Amino acid sequence: MNELKVNSVVLGAGPGGYVAAIRLAQLGVDTLLVEKEYYGGVCLNVGCIPSKALIHVAKSFESIGKMNDFGITAEAPAIDFSKTQAWKNKLVGQLTGGIKTLVTKNGAKVLEGTGTIMGTNNLRVMAADGSETKVSFENLIIATGSSPIHIPTFPVGKRIIDSTGALGLTEIPKHMTLIGGGYIGLELGFVYRKLGAEVTVVEMMDSVLPGFDKDVVKAMTRKLKKGKFQVLTGAKAKGYQETENGVQLTVEHKGKDLTIDTDYVCVTVGRRPNTGGIGLENAGIHLDDHGFIKIDDQLRTNVPNIFAIGDVAGQPMLAHHASYQGEIAAEVIAGHAAKADAKVCPAVVFTDPEIATVGKSEDEARASGREISVGNFPFAALGKAKAGNDTEGFVKIIADKETEEVLGVVIVGHNAGDLIGEATLGIEMGAFLDDLSLTIHPHPTLTEALMEAAKKAKGHAIHVLN
Known part of the structure; x- marks a missing residue:
């Protein structure tokens, strides 16, 4: 087993983790960034950036059909979705490569593999080839992010997909059904609706975007109706049966069972913190009632030399909030008088x-x-x-x-x-x-x-x- 000793380890290279590693290195702290899969995290690889790329494509595609309003005549547009996905993937590759370069050029070290906390001052990292490295540290920042919540009765597979699967489709489906009418589901729904798919939204609550401002909900409800989405609120997805080319979904709505024939069912019912399987118990780190790591205003856990930032540490689960916290944790470790005192987060x-x-x-x-x-x-x-x-x-x-x-x-x-x-x-x-x-x-x-x-x-x- 290899051994490393550093001042600070950052576990996870998402928008919180890589920012923390860069800032630590800038402040002269000997830093190691550990990442098992994605530089840039979910946000850059299968979240914020690829979804915005597809949203841009979908809006551009739709806008061509509106050019007559400006006196511009254009032929009926067509789309080669394989080229769209190739462009999106190239964009993601450029950005992820840029992040790794920024981290190393600023002076932090990088170790690729799955990190497990073994105690309050050590970590084990297992690489893809099975080799292990024992890392001793004085400080640790946990930035392991979050994952889509999966419904046990709707296991992800060929036709049951989550947001990651929806962003990676190689075809534009004729029909997509979204379980969940929150912001993740609606963003994806608008992409595929603009590209020509029929879209059905199944939401358990009484409206889409539950928890949002009432005027926002009104505006979005009108737009969904105008866009010819099928929206079923107060509805529950009960089960499904795969067919030769899709899925038969059973939905309970207004006391009756409906059957929806669809190409894909996309489950978008929220995200959960990645706290399992990373060894929190080995360091005695406390979680709150919602499964998030408890932190104070300096991002410290109950173990003084271990910090937590981003989705794993609670709401709001937003990339820019994680980056904000990453810089603060780095400043605290470097001995600066820093704390999280933002009044608001957009x-x-x-x-x-x-x-x-x-x-x-x-x-x-x-x-x-x-x-x-x-x-x-x-x-x-x-x-x-x-x-x-x-x-x-x-x-x-x-x-x-x-x-x-x-x-x-x-x-x-x-x-x-x-x-x-x-x-x-x-x-x-x-x-x-x-x-x-x-x-x-x-x-x-x-x-x-x-x-x-x-x-x-x-x-x-x-x-x-x-």
């Missing part, structure tokens, strides 16, 4: 239209006992949105009625994910409505909608009626 859903939120929703703000002001500005009243022929959606700002402090922002529409950055910075810096409403925003741009929504919350709107 979230984006890359459906069509996009959805982006930060801070409190309207319902959450009301439930806190505050009196609030709400300003809602539609993109349909914005010149840039009209010029781009993309006027769906709105910006909604929630503020304290007395102080006018901005509490939350909801954006539905084109480039919502880019626009939410200004709102996030505003809330983080303690912005009030006037900070947004009196800031000169460039014209014509989509960012004007934030300014206009702030004015609306004050009753001073110019381009919509108050």
Whole structure:
């Protein structure tokens, strides 16, 4: 068995782990990054990046059919999906290779294999060829991420797939059924619907996107209906039978059993932390009631020299949140006075239209006992949105009625994910409505909608009626 001794080990090279390793190395800490499969983690390999690549392709494909609106005549588009997947895979390969280079160029070491915690100061790494390395460390950052939740009665196989399988299909199905109407399922659903597939959504709750702002749910429900999705809410997938070319799915809906003939059933009911099988018990690391590793505001576990970041450490399970935590854990290990004190973390859903939120929703703000002001500005009243022929959606700002402090922002529409950055910075810096409403925003741009929504919350709107 080989032996290594380092100051700090990072277990997992996802968006939290590789960032932590780079920052540790930048701070002069002797660092080893251990990864068993994916540089860039699920996000880069079978999540955020490949899904956004396919979303881009799907939107581009659909947009060709709308060119007549601009006076552009184009032949009926066709798609070679094998080329699409090859392009997506090439993109992922370039980015993952870039991450490994960044890690090593910054001075961290890399060890490929499956890491198992053996105690509070040592780790065993087994490589694919069966060779083992014993690693002794002073500090450990656990960044093992999460995996799709699988339903026991729907085991993943040829026709029952999860989000990873849906991103890797080599054909565009005639029909896809999604079990789960949350953000992961809807993102995938929009991809294949735009590419020509019929899509059915089976959701146990009373609406799609459970837990989201009520105006977001209304907008998405309208869009799904307009897009001719079949949406079954308050429904339960009971079982299935594989056929020669697909699946017969049995769904209980409104007290009756329905049979859905579909090419693929994609299970998208959430994600679970990867805490099993990594040796947490060997170091006495505590989990919370939801199976996440317990951490404090410096990302430490109950074992002072062991840290946890990203999906494995709790909500929000978002790549950018993991990266934020990775830098903080590195700073703490290097002896800096750092801690996780962000007021808010933005979230984006890359459906069509996009959805982006930060801070409190309207319902959450009301439930806190505050009196609030709400300003809602539609993109349909914005010149840039009209010029781009993309006027769906709105910006909604929630503020304290007395102080006018901005509490939350909801954006539905084109480039919502880019626009939410200004709102996030505003809330983080303690912005009030006037900070947004009196800031000169460039014209014509989509960012004007934030300014206009702030004015609306004050009753001073110019381009919509108050």
